[in-house]
Amino acid sequence: MSKDKYFIIDFDSTFTKVEALDELGEISLNGAPDKEQILQEVKRLTDSAMAGQSSFSEGLAKRLALLKAHQNHLPQLISRLKENVSQSVRRNKEFLTQFSDQIFIVSSGFKEFITPIVTEYGIKEANIYANTFRYDEQGNITGFDTENVLSLDKGKIKLLESLALAGDVYVLGDGYTDYEIKEAGLANKFYAFTENVVRDNVVAKAEHIAPSLDEFLYQNKLPMAISYPKNRISVLLLENIHPKAVEMFRREGYQVETISGALSEEELCEKIKNVSILGIRSKTHVTRKVLEHANRLMNVGAFCIGTNQIDLDACLEAGIPVFNAPYSNTRSVVEMAIGEIIMLSRGIPDKSSKMHQSEWDKSAAGSFEVRDKKLGIVGYGNIGAQLSVLAEAMGMEVYYYDIVEKLQLGNARKCETLHELLSKVDIVTLHVDGRPENKNMFGAKEFAAMKDGALFLNLSRGHVVEIEALVESIKSGKIRGAGVDVFPEEPATNSEPFESELRNLPNVILTPHIGGSTLEAQENIANFVPSRIMDYINSGNTYQSVNFPNIQLPELKNAHRLIHIHANVPGVLASINQVLANNHVNILGQYLKTNERVGYVITDIDKEYDKQVVNDMKQVPHTIKFRILY
Numbered sequence: 305m306s307k308d309k310y311f312i313i314d315f316d317s318t319f320t321k322v323e324a325l326d327e328l329g330e331i332s333l334n335g336a337p338d339k340e341q342i343l344q345e346v347k348r349l350t351d352s353a354m355a356g357q358s359s360f361s362e363g364l365a366k367r368l369a370l371l372k373a374h375q376n377h378l379p380q381l382i383s384r385l386k387e388n389v390s391q392s393v394r395r396n397k398e399f400l401t402q403f404s405d406q407i408f409i410v411s412s413g414f415k416e417f418i419t420p421i422v423t424e425y426g427i428k429e430a431n432i433y434a435n436t437f438r439y440d441e442q443g444n445i446t447g448f449d450t451e452n453v454l455s456l457d458k459g460k461i462k463l464l465e466s467l468a469l470a471g472d473v474y475v476l477g478d479g480y481t482d483y484e485i486k487e488a489g490l491a492n493k494f495y496a497f498t499e500n501v502v503r504d505n506v507v508a509k510a511e512h513i514a515p516s517l518d519e520f521l522y523q524n525k526l527p528m529a530i531s532y533p534k535n536r537i538s539v540l541l542l543e544n545i546h547p548k549a550v551e552m553f554r555r556e557g558y559q560v561e562t563i564s565g566a567l568s569e570e571e572l573c574e575k576i577k578n579v580s581i582l583g584i585r586s587k588t589h590v591t592r593k594v595l596e597h598a599n600r601l602m603n604v605g606a607f608c609i610g611t612n613q614i615d616l617d618a619c620l621e622a623g624i625p626v627f628n629a630p631y632s633n634t635r636s637v638v639e640m641a642i643g644e645i646i647m648l649s650r651g652i653p654d655k656s657s658k659m660h661q662s663e664w665d666k667s668a669a670g671s672f673e674v675r676d677k678k679l680g681i682v683g684y685g686n687i688g689a690q691l692s693v694l695a696e697a698m699g700m701e702v703y704y705y706d707i708v709e710k711l712q713l714g715n716a717r718k719c720e721t722l723h724e725l726l727s728k729v730d731i732v733t734l735h736v737d738g739r740p741e742n743k744n745m746f747g748a749k750e751f752a753a754m755k756d757g758a759l760f761l762n763l764s765r766g767h768v769v770e771i772e773a774l775v776e777s778i779k780s781g782k783i784r785g786a787g788v789d790v791f792p793e794e795p796a797t798n799s800e801p802f803e804s805e806l807r808n809l810p811n812v813i814l815t816p817h818i819g820g821s822t823l824e825a826q827e828n829i830a831n832f833v834p835s836r837i838m839d840y841i842n843s844g845n846t847y848q849s850v851n852f853p854n855i856q857l858p859e860l861k862n863a864h865r866l867i868h869i870h871a872n873v874p875g876v877l878a879s880i881n882q883v884l885a886n887n888h889v890n891i892l893g894q895y896l897k898t899n900e901r902v903g904y905v906i907t908d909i910d911k912e913y914d915k916q917v918v919n920d921m922k923q924v925p926h927t928i929k930f931r932i933l934y
């Protein structure tokens with residue numbers, strides 16, 4: 305790096321997430337009855353000055369007068385600011401330290417609080433240009449050093465003139481006064497820094513936008529803590545995913561777009577082009593064709609349990625780990641099943657609709673307790689097993705059938721065949737997964753094998769039941785009642801109508817695929833899935849991925865982490881290590897996991913590596929994806 309590049313960095317809302325004088329007001333006005341009003345005025349004055357809409361020095365004097373601050377407030381302010389250093393600044397301490405001779409903090413804030421913050425990040429005290437407070441004898445802050453050019457209008461321009469930096473000057477800041485340096489011809493490039501605040505009139509003037517320090521470093525080919533700026537990671541969330549997920553991704557610095565409904569294959573093919581992370585629920589189908597249109601896709605998140613709507617093999621072959629939320633809505637589905645079992649046993653759906661038509665039908669006919677009744681659970685996975693426990697607690701006798709061996713909970717009885725279960729129980733409830741082999745697994749034969757007058761529930765997937773057979777069984781009275789939450793065809797959005805032969809049949813509860821739709825479940829899912837995805841992006845961990853070899857490793861300090869995804873054929877690991885050896889790279893640790901199709905290897909190497917390594921790694925035969933994480 306030549307020494308003729310200089311970086312001018314603003315402090316308030318750039319180096320830190322906040323405006324220091326706003327924070328000072330929070331402290332100095334604590335307990336004052338008109339605190340909120342004063343703070344609003346301080347904020348207005350700050351924004352107006354930052355947007356270049358008012359005289360800076362007049363505004364500064366007014367703000368200090370309003371704050372009524374004392375020097376004793378400064379230690380508290382400093383600790384607040386330390387907590388509020390911008391995320392991307394925090395990450396890139398190494399750059400700030402390594403380039404400390406060329407980095408200048410130029411701020412209209414005050415050295416008293418700027419210096420202790422920025423010097424912790426390697427900034428040289430001599431390179432800090434800012435105002436200083438004036439105090440009265442009691443230590444009250446009464447004003448500022450009016451001789452300092454930074455207290456004047458166009459102060460930053462005057463300062464840069466006096467610095468007379470001989471070289472290329474880059475300015476990074478959120479305010480109009482930062483832009484003015486470039487406008488005055490004193491900087492080669494101005495980057496509007498938008499990580500914390502977006503000032504429209506500044507962004508409009510800026511030739512370059514830096515949503516993070518990473519982006520600035522990336523664009524200028526400077527060393528950065530992560531391999532790729534997070535703001536370049538674009539997230540598309542479909543199907544009304546809980547806002548918590550949006551918040552989590554945005555907090556990480558990603559760009560997030562949301563769409564409330566599902567997208568058709570054709571729409572998704574168009575939309576997926578520049579998406580890095582796709583979040584869906586049960587209705588959007590991620591097909592091989594969709595993946596062929598994806599240029600940047602790193603992850604698919606199923607914000608639900610079922611993943612039958614995703615072509616997991618195609619994702620695997622494209623090097624895309626898929627994550628779901630295997631437990632977050634389990635309880636919600638179970639509670640709904642329990643509720644429906646009781647409601648159907650009592651014939652409530654019909655009783656309730658009669659009441660809505662003014663009909664009073666008080667009778668015990670066809671109405672039963674669930675105690676001592678036999679419940680048959682088909683699919684004894686997480687939902688089935690939890691339902692088994694709650695049903696037993698209500699005094700039901702539980703039977704289950706699963707295609708694989710499962711731990712028998714409580715007093716539940718295992719059935720060797722589906723038909724054995726069907727012949728024994730009073731209520732059948734389906735909790736199988738939606739794998740293609742389960743299509744129409746429950747049809748006329750299965751309904752015929754059930755006891756006369758039994759109840760039937762499907763809260764798993766619509767395609768597992770032959771709807772016509774169910775309709776016939778209800779009409780004939782073979783099935784005395786049914787609860788159906790999932791359908792072979794479901795509307796993609798809430799504005800589309802619902803059509804089904806199951807409508808208007810007696811003692812039938814129809815629900816719009818809401819088994820998992822509780823606020824608790826949706827918030828849990830919205831925490832869980834983004835955490836898994838971000839863990840993969842930041843450390844390469846694939847723990848709990850539904851299609852990828854699972855690796856979980858801690859992050860390493862003073863190391864680079866390389867991830868390599870390849871077709872699982874003999875010799876790839878040897879080729880990777882040959883590339884590293886040829887480039888004299890020292891391996892600190894290496895972890896490989898494979899499944900029948902794909903190999904996933906994480907390699908931690910020591911700090912020094914050449915760009916050639918990246919090129920050579922990408923050329924390793926059978927490579928699907930290669931990425932340097934940090």
Ligand SMILES: NC(=O)C1=CN([C@@H]2O[C@H](COP(=O)(O)OP(=O)(O)OC[C@H]3O[C@@H](n4cnc5c(N)ncnc54)[C@H](O)[C@@H]3O)[C@@H](O)[C@H]2O)C=CC1
Nearest residue numbers: 609610683684685686687706707735736737763764819820
């Ligand atoms: N209605 C809704 O809103 C929701 C529906 N679901 C559906 O429920 C399904 C089950 O969820 P979990 O229990 O968490 O999944 P899980 O994977 O823990 O359990 C599924 C069980 O079904 C068994 N199974 C698969 N095919 C079978 C068959 N033909 N016969 C017997 N057993 C079979 C599996 O061996 C497994 O034990 C999900 O895959 C999803 O499709 C899940 C959450 C919400």
Ligand SMILES: O=C(O)CCC(=O)C(=O)O
Nearest residue numbers: 585586608609610820821
């Ligand atoms: O709530 C959803 O969108 C889907 C729930 C579901 O079916 C699942 O979790 O598999």
